[in-house]
Amino acid sequence: MKVAIFGTGYVGLVTGTCLAEIGHDVTCVDVDTAKIDGLKRGVLPIYEPGLEPLVVNNHRAGRLHFTTDAATAISGNEIIFIAVGTPPDEDGSADLKYVVEVARTIGRHLQTPAIVVNKSTVPVGTAGLVNDAIARELEARGASIDFEVVSNPEFLKEGAAVEDCMHPDRIVIGARDEKAVESLKKLYGPFVRNHDRFVVMDVASAELTKYAANAMLATKISFMNEIANIAERVGADVEMVRQGIGSDPRIGWQFIYPGAGYGGSCFPKDVQALTRTAQQHGYQPQLLNAVEEVNERQKSHLFELIKRHYGDSLAGKTFAVWGLAFKPNTDDMRAASSRRLMEHLWDAGAKVKAFDPEAAKEARRIYGNRKDLQVCDAMDDALEGADALVVVTEWRQFRSPDLKALKAALGDAVVFDGRNLYSPKDMEDAGLAYYGIGRGRSIAAAAS
Ligand SMILES: NC(=O)C1=CN([C@@H]2O[C@H](COP(=O)(O)OP(=O)(O)OC[C@H]3O[C@@H](n4cnc5c(N)ncnc54)[C@H](O)[C@@H]3O)[C@@H](O)[C@H]2O)C=CC1
Ligand SMILES: O=C(O)[C@H]1O[C@H](OP(=O)(O)OP(=O)(O)OC[C@H]2O[C@@H](n3ccc(=O)[nH]c3=O)[C@H](O)[C@@H]2O)[C@H](O)[C@@H](O)[C@@H]1O
Numbered sequence: 001m002k003v004a005i006f007g008t009g010y011v012g013l014v015t016g017t018c019l020a021e022i023g024h025d026v027t028c029v030d031v032d033t034a035k036i037d038g039l040k041r042g043v044l045p046i047y048e049p050g051l052e053p054l055v056v057n058n059h060r061a062g063r064l065h066f067t068t069d070a071a072t073a074i075s076g077n078e079i080i081f082i083a084v085g086t087p088p089d090e091d092g093s094a095d096l097k098y099v100v101e102v103a104r105t106i107g108r109h110l111q112t113p114a115i116v117v118n119k120s121t122v123p124v125g126t127a128g129l130v131n132d133a134i135a136r137e138l139e140a141r142g143a144s145i146d147f148e149v150v151s152n153p154e155f156l157k158e159g160a161a162v163e164d165c166m167h168p169d170r171i172v173i174g175a176r177d178e179k180a181v182e183s184l185k186k187l188y189g190p191f192v193r194n195h196d197r198f199v200v201m202d203v204a205s206a207e208l209t210k211y212a213a214n215a216m217l218a219t220k221i222s223f224m225n226e227i228a229n230i231a232e233r234v235g236a237d238v239e240m241v242r243q244g245i246g247s248d249p250r251i252g253w254q255f256i257y258p259g260a261g262y263g264g265s266c267f268p269k270d271v272q273a274l275t276r277t278a279q280q281h282g283y284q285p286q287l288l289n290a291v292e293e294v295n296e297r298q299k300s301h302l303f304e305l306i307k308r309h310y311g312d313s314l315a316g317k318t319f320a321v322w323g324l325a326f327k328p329n330t331d332d333m334r335a336a337s338s339r340r341l342m343e344h345l346w347d348a349g350a351k352v353k354a355f356d357p358e359a360a361k362e363a364r365r366i367y368g369n370r371k372d373l374q375v376c377d378a379m380d381d382a383l384e385g386a387d388a389l390v391v392v393t394e395w396r397q398f399r400s401p402d403l404k405a406l407k408a409a410l411g412d413a414v415v416f417d418g419r420n421l422y423s424p425k426d427m428e429d430a431g432l433a434y435y436g437i438g439r440g441r442s443i444a445a446a447a448s
Contacts, residue, residue: 001187003027004077006102008035008066010046010161010265010332011119011154012083017054018165020064022190027065029073039066047331047358050162074109079187082130083119083154085265092272093280094123103130106147107137113146115180119154121214121270123277124207127151127174150175151203152184153210158264159329166191172199174206211274215288218267220255222294228258228438229301238438239420258437260337260392260418261298263326268295268335299337302390302418303344305435308447309388309414315349320386320410322379323393323419324356324363331358333366337418338392346372355382357395380409387411394419403430414446 001024005016008030020026030036035045042056058064067073074080084098099120106116118130131149138145151174156164171188175181181200192198201209228238238258246253262268271292278285310317326336333339336359342352351372354363360375367373376382379397383389388410391398399421407413407430414433415422424442427434433446 001025001079001183002077003079003081003187004029004073005081005083006030006070006073006105007082007084007098007120008032008039008045009083009085010048010158011156012081013039013044013046013055014048014051014156014161014165015081015083015119015154017051017058017064018162018191019187020058020061021054021166023063024187025063026058027067027073027077029067029070031068033068036066036068048161049159049329054162070105071109074106074114075111077114078112079115079117079183080106081117081119081152086120086122086269086273088269088272091276092269093276094121094269094273096122096126096129099126100129100133103133104137107134108141110134110138110143110145110147115183116147116149117152117184118149119152121153121210121266121273122151122207123211123273124204126207127203148175148177148180149203150177150180150184151206153206153213155210155213158332159327168192168197170197170199172201172206172209174201174203174209176203211270211277214267214270215274215291217255218262218271218295219287219291221257221259221262221267222291222298224256224258225261225298225301225437226294229298231438232440232443235440235444236438237424237441239436241438258420259298259394260302260341260437261295263299263335263337264332265334268292271295299340300344301437302337302341302392302416305416305443306345306388306390308443309416309433309435312348314345317388318351318353318386318411319345320382320389321352321354322356322382322389322391322398323395324354325359325393328393328395329358331356331362333359333362336392339366341390341392341418342367342373346370353382353384353386355379356393357397380405383409385411388414388416390416390418391421392418394421403427403432407431 003024004027005012006029008028016026016028044052082102086094089095127149173184231238245251275285275288324338353374355376363375417436420436424434434442
């Protein structure tokens with residue numbers, strides 16, 4: 001099938017590439033000329049495991065095209081995806097200006113009937129806005145061309161995006177028109193050959209499903225962070241508690257890892273946007289408010305633990321920070337907890353030596369040449385001359401450090417573990433003071 005995708009970010013590029021991989025003819029469109037030029041040369045704008053060879057091979061095979069020319073991209077394509085950003089507006093609601101702009105562009109250039117599939121995360125009612133924007137442009141041209149707007153939210157995770165796209169656990173389609181549903185089933189069919197994973201519903205329910213999924217996952221995380229904060233106060237270890245509840249299939253093992261708070265481009269903005277939607281409809285979403293509030297507090301929690309150890313005398317101290325990306329296997333630092341931590345440390349007069357396997361370039365882009373930040377090329381380099389280590393992202397290579405070397409390297413022999421990667425006992429045996437998240441007993445011991 002012939003497909004155009006507007007927006008060549010995490011969602012658009014991954015979706016387009018995976019659709020090309022299963023044999024469709026895909027044109028990715030973006031307004032960012034540098035991104036498109038890079039992609040044509042095989043230079044990817046993001047780090048995503050497994051994506052680069054797929055992009056290069058499918059581009060070479062002539063199934064995956066990149067352009068900034070919307071008119072050419074739209075021409076003759078039966079399916080047109082919208083996969084542009086929906087960042088938070090000033091009041092937290094989703095800013096739909098990019099989505100509406102794409103809809104207008106489609107209306108301006110559409111020549112043949114098409115299904116317009118909205119993959120961006122958008123509030124209920126957006127399909128209607130998209131429909132109206134296209135219709136208005138067609139009317140202005142005096143053109144009468146059939147089109148149908150469908151909601152098809154995306155559930156992929158960064159760091160596992162290709163895998164999620166190739167093996168989706170469900171494909172949600174919100175549509176009024178049976179023919180549009182059949183076309184999308186044909187498009188995605190090869191991804192779900194052995195299982196019927198299509199969940200077909202009305203458009204409003206599909207739009208809300210996306211927010212419900214992200215809000216539920218964010219709720220699980222904030223819930224565990226709340227338990228961690230209680231554990232810290234009552235002298236329990238949240239890691240034991242996690243193991244004690246995860247085996248109950250009604251609770252499950254996933255998304256119950258306490259930590260330095262959830263980050264990324266989606267959970268924070270989507271919880272806020274759903275909150276705004278509820279409020280706009282006269283409902284006070286107390287649970288969603290609490291999920292966000294707990295997360296906001298949690299993002300400062302590592303710094304609170306650092307203050308607990310050092311008191312207010314942080315000026316002149318140097319902190320090694322392992323992990324800058326908001327999660328492992330990505331270079332994305334949007335709303336990353338590392339940023340909040342470093343900003344607190346800098347405000348307190350401390351310096352940071354940071355290492356991340358993929359996000360170094362992004363950190364340099366965000367923070368430029370700050371005197372109090374040194375972005376290092378190796379994890380051990382970050383330890384040199386540091387007083388303490390703070391682990392913010394659970395990259396695999398951080399999991400088994402040489403504790404003797406760690407003790408020797410750190411001026412104050414103290415570790416703050418924002419992802420509970422280490423055993424308090426191993427740390428204690430190695431002579432390191434250890435602060436994890438929600439690890440009440442070891443924190444009490446370290447602070448005493
Ligand atoms: N990042 C993720 O893991 C996921 C994101 N989503 C949702 O998908 C949407 C896209 O997110 P990302 O891919 O992360 O965004 P992104 O920011 O990585 O990429 C968006 C792209 O759209 C381009 N763009 C903006 N206006 C355009 C226009 N008029 N025509 C063509 N291209 C245009 C931008 O230049 C940018 O390259 C958002 O609504 C997000 O909430 C959904 C699931 C997962
Ligand atoms: O809408 C989106 O953009 C996507 O948002 C999340 O995906 P993503 O943000 O890429 O990454 P996650 O693995 O969900 O992690 C989000 C944050 O939660 C944190 N987290 C995750 C799991 C956990 O147990 N504890 C925890 O603190 C991570 O460290 C990270 O900061 C969802 O998992 C995807 O299904 C969704 O499509």
